[in-house]
Amino acid sequence: MDEKEYVELRGTVEQIVFSNEENGYAVLRLLSQEGAEITATGTFPGIGLGEELTMVGCWVMHPSYGEQFSAERFERRLPTTVRGIADYLSSGLIRGIGPRLGARIAEKFGEDTFDVMLNEPERLTEIKGITSRRAKEIARQYVEQSAMRELMDFLSEHGLPIEITALLYKRFHDSAIESLKENPYLLCDPYYDVDFRLADGLAIELGLSMLSDDRTDAGIVYTLTFNLGNGHTFIPLDKLTTAVIRLLSDEDVVFDEDRILAGILRLADKGILVREEIAGRDAVYLRDMHDAEAYLAHMLSDMSERNYEYDFDVDSLLHGLFDDSEFPYSEKQKQAIAAAARNGLVILTGGPGTGKTTTVSGILRVFEALSLNTLLAAPTGRAAKRLSDLTGMEAKTIHRLLEAGFAPGGRTVYARTVTNPLECDAVILDEVSMVDIRLMQALIEALPHGARLVLVGDADQLPPVGPGNFLRDIIASQRVPTIQLTEIFRQAQKSDIVMNAHAVNEGHMPTPSGADGDFFFMKRGDAASVIETVAQLCSQRLPAHYGFSPSQIQVLSPARRQGSGTAALNRRLQETLNPPSENRREKRFGDIIFREGDRVMQVRNNYDIVWEREGGDETGTGVFNGDVGELERIYPQQECLIVRFDDRLATYTFDMLSELELAYAVTVHKSQGSEFDAVVFALSDGLPRRLLTRNILYTGITRAKQLLVIVGSTETVSHMVANNQKGRRYSALKARLRGERAADAPEIALL
């Protein structure tokens, strides 16, 4: 019953309620063939009144607007009746034709109207009020509309996304189809963001050569772009060549190195790629990656050298602050606080319990005494909230701070930039290990000149999802003032979670606690028994013995699918913690059943989701990747549901459910930047080997505040402890900061 039911619907466009010229999204009012008024939504580039549409889609219930037809694809026919033609002409597609003129043209030429406009536009002057100049202008605009229609038909015929019609038209005008036929790979430009394989499919359908330069170039750019997702900012020439040959060749089509090399040179000439000898490599970069890395190296060096002088005695200010503190700061902490007062850039790093947060509080007090307007930021909403709770000051996500939004093609753009910088004297950024070089570039570009930056993070945590290894690289460069906190404070030493995190980080097996400790290891091997034990712990043992409510407990796993991955864990935990019940409504989406009361997570940034603050009249937009909430209510009639994120109630229509996942168990990657009172870490046998790394184990352990239970096999844990593969990414930030052209960059296998 929950499966979408597709139907075909025909109607004439009566009104264009809304249309977005960039992506073609429109809301239309149609008169159906049966004479009913219907509202349809979908991608309808360049749609005009009076057009006759045959749509395939399904009926949905919008919470505010009621029943609507959501069209997934459609065919269109120009209107044939006089009234339809008049409506079409005056629908705004052709500027300068209003309803009266539209009606006169349609009455005069009837069915031949479109033919006249295309082939004999001078005949339009037969109508009173149309001069020859105006006739030419009308014809020009009509030709433009026809070209858009034709382009859209071409794209849909070849299974390509019609959302890009307007973007393509904007760039190529009426030669868009011709350009595509000549070079389908132009679609791989990030501006359109069409997958290489779709463009390749079009080339095959058009019978183009598989050995063309265009195909070679697109294959190279695709390989570099794909590898950004594996964290590499560049690829060494030899590895790139091999990977592109593998991508482009098959039994009939054989590429050789020379052909790829020629492509790389061509792309470098056009400024799309940069080839550079760096870090002991013949490195090939996408231009923006190269520029981000070079920009960061330049700016970080510059900021590191900046020293602030004061016309009063800063030392006595610092001493006053140190003497006044609750407990004596360690020498390193004092050094960090003093460095932040004097330097343009400071890195504060260290493992759990080494006093980073306490130091940040000290830095904030000094900045306050220096009357510096300071902004706090972190990469995720949860990390920002934690920073805010710990310092008592507002902290924002970097995206919020920079006022991020989307540009056509899904690119992120920031309102805060070089020309519209942040208004502040200092920024303190926490959880820097999660930040990739693009986001870091955006942040530094938005800093006003002379502002200070304090970067706080633990370089042994997982590297960012995006490209580069920013924090590790800048620390390793030894060119940026860095204070590494190593002392584990006594308070923290009482915690076996903290002590074991440090042990694991140094390559030792963790030692479980005695009876009243906080670190436990329950030995289970196969996935089924791990999952069963996890379910028991969450539903009975931890609530009964420790008083944790299920909402304080987070289950973690390195993987999603295999072994005790989050998919199987979530199914089992949902069954135990939130079983089917008459009082709880459900909604199936793919293979997930969402049930009222479920814990759910938003899995991508969405700046448009609308939320309301509970009990107040505040509303806002935006739910972000990693935000965890509770599914409060499902409205089957309205086809929507409400998720509570703390005191914000967000509305999701059913077609947005791909953005939600069950979150009883989440991957360690998704948990980065968050902490939980109790963590149950599922580490069965049979997890994918590439995920069994020391920093995944370390990152998982350090998510727990009061209690950690590993449920898994000794073999899996010891494999993770031994596998210290962090930092295996191609990146030259360290070499750039050190001014080195040659360095011993590691050999890394491309995935």
Ligand SMILES: Nc1ncnc2c1ncn2[C@@H]1O[C@H](COP(=O)(O)OP(=O)(O)OP(=O)(O)O)[C@@H](O)[C@H]1O
């Ligand atoms: N100079 C100090 N003397 C005594 N105790 C300290 C000192 N600095 C910090 N502590 C204590 O050590 C513990 C850990 O400090 P803090 O929370 O600042 O570390 P952290 O590095 O931010 O840890 P985590 O990453 O685990 O949050 C706290 O209990 C804190 O009160």
